[in-house]
Amino acid sequence: MTEISIIICGQAGQGIQTVGYILAKAVLRSGYYIFAWQDFQSRIRGGESSFRLVISDQPVSSLPEKYDILISMDKSNTPFYAPLVKKSGIIIAENGSGENSVEAHFRKIAEDVGGNKIYANASAVGVVSGILGLDFKKIENVLKEEFSKKSDEVADKNIKVARYSCDETVKNNSKKFPPVKELKNPGRKILTGNESLALWAIAGGCRFMSAYPMTPSTGIITYLSETSHKTGILIEQAEDELAAINMALGASFAGVRSMTATSGGGFCLMVEGLSLAAMTETPVVIVLGQRPGPATGLPTRTEQGELNFALHSAHGEFPRFIFAPSNASDSFKIMIKAFEMSQKYRVPAIVLTDQYLADSYWTVENFNFENIKLNDCFSKPEDVAGEFKTYSITETGISERIKPGESENLVIADSDEHDQYGHITENLTIRKMMVEKRWRKLCLMTDEMNVPVPDGLYASEVVLVSWGSTGGIVSEVAGILSKKGTKTESINYTEIWPLKIPKEFFDKKRKFKIVVIENNFTGQFAGILEKEGVRIDGKINKYNGLPFTAEEITGEVEKTYGKN
Amino acid sequence: MAKIEDYKNNSISAWCPGCSNFGILNAVKNAFVKLDNQPQEIVIISGIGQAPKLPHYLKCNVFNGLHGRALPVATGIKAVNPELTVLTVCGDGDFYGEGGNHLLHTFRRNPDITSIVHNNQVYALTKGQASPTTELGVKTKLQFDGVKEEPLNPLALAIIMNCSFVARGFAGDLDFLAEIIAAGIKHRGFALIDIIQPCVTFGVHQTPWYKDKIYRLENDHNPGDRDAALKKAAATGDKIATGIFYINNKPIFPEKEINLTENFGTDKKVLTELEKSFS
Ligand SMILES: Cc1ncc(C[n+]2csc(CCOP(=O)(O)OP(=O)(O)O)c2C)c(N)n1
């Protein structure tokens, strides 16, 4: 297995993301999997930030503890990130010194060869390309694609600086890295979690999105806006999250699939609207990009602290869906399912993400658009018998929908308790019927949920349970532990609520230990399982704002259950 | 031709006997008759309070949402289906208090929506507290020693914000009110119609008190004259003007009027094109 890990660091505003992105794309085209995570501070200029790139010939979704290469675009950043470099690794910096260091004068080369310091990023790309022995043609193509949007001259200068830096590195570099050989490129793609959520929302038939900017979910509406001239989706930046969710509900009532996205603080403002969605039985998809709280917390860091909030938010009692994709591939299935389920059952669907999922670049094998099948959940107005009842009492609890204005049938929705026609009522017999109607959906909703249970549960010693974005890391850990002799399986929940639990979990005599791994302090999912009667044998929690690494989880599990 | 009976529904009203809301309900129906609007073309979005119960008492599509949130719901509906005639009906507490931020930004956004505000200068449904438009010094059960905050002037605020259509009506002059509402609906852009709506249960002033103070804006008032409109809106003293204060034709939201409710599904060609940028 080939795996190379790189940190590109620098101050905010120095364009390290561009360096990382260009390298990532070039490597992808050379047939590798990549995973990249961005770590930054809540500021526009200065500070310490990094782009962590993992290149592998196997699928990756986690970061290592230590890295092979550090490229520092900023003197002040070098000492901060240097401890993350392996003993066998190298540090490339303008102030590089010591045996593992390569001195690289990004800015000087940029000026000498490109005529401007702004090409320093291209120089860094060139240096890394030289060290890794990449096919420079791939770099050149990506640079061309990225910079010819500005102008051909800018693209040419970037390429010139990068090529020079690459050639010089190949000539002078004494510390040889095994070159990254060209593999067959099966046409994989890379995209961020947010881009994937947006793309799959388009695939899920979304026609309207309103949102108020909040990290880490802003990327979704940004992508939908950038592509709206092609997709025809209408997007609107709302004045606040109250407006955002209410606009989305208006659009949905009118007859289109709609969504909104926010983070915890904005979701606080949305919960009144969540309750409105439930009472009016208006479908809506809400992406809740979690970040460490309470309050403003750590705006640019990662955490899974809002599961309980998503589950219990809003006044009144009502059923809801909660999903949490683990990467940019399964967000495909999840986003489409969120739209489909919300439409079918006329309930809100919440999609939990976090900075680790939203801002990371993930490799996707293929997009499979051919397999998308959407069900139009609206009835034809001519099929409506008699006066239309927005909230007809049915066996399943699901009432048919039509669009206002489409026929003489009037559509009446009410946030007050209402009769079947949608008119306000204080008839308490009707109230009881309506509560029961809304809850009757739960049974079928639960049947829709899938939890991937591995066959080898009983044969295993440890079962690692996670949800959402930690899934990829945890499944890597299961592999590592099994290889080391502790039979380990992992279950990652992406379809969280209504909750389905494998029956093996309730077996009082089961031998395997259940360890729940979460990026939060209290172990929220573990708590939910416990409340349902599952014995939890261990919890591993991280809450400093950073994602887990496979090594640290492996270490923790081994400490208690390991063989050594 | 539409007739007033077309909008009749048989719900039992929860308004107090003698409330001026009944008159406004009639004026709304008459405006629809004037415009020959069919019930199915109309959507009324309302908030919570006494006034927002209005759409339950006539025939049309209804979204009776949350206190203060009618405007964003209306904006979402109109944005995806421009063929609908979209109105909001709310009280002054709902519209100027709880929903104040939405109002500010709706001035800016300018969707083609008509907003009717039953301004009774009181929170009626919660039994008589001061609202954002209650006059200084008015005593209520809660503001027992009198209101200390200055009242909001919705018309002046709207004109300052270049609101597309700004008018005031009076629940005691229903023919004129119906005309104003019809003009507001016909206007392309956001129309704010503030209606003086005396509350027989909690109100300070009743209809007779207003009668000799209210006047219709003179025929020589030019709604295109912003300064004149502002002067009229900000006027203090004994006389209260009603009518169309200000009209400002400007681009509406959304820029392109497309009925998005008609196309369902995913365009796989578009997806395939988008996919390319990720390889
Ligand atoms: C979020 C929220 N806060 C408070 C209320 C309680 N509430 C209901 S109606 C109302 C005020 C109604 O006054 P107004 O909007 O002027 O309408 P009116 O009843 O006078 O017609 C209030 C405060 C509510 N329903 N929702």
Ligand code: SF4
């Ligand atoms: S409380 Fe006032 S405004 Fe409300 S219905 Fe009664 S009279 Fe009308």
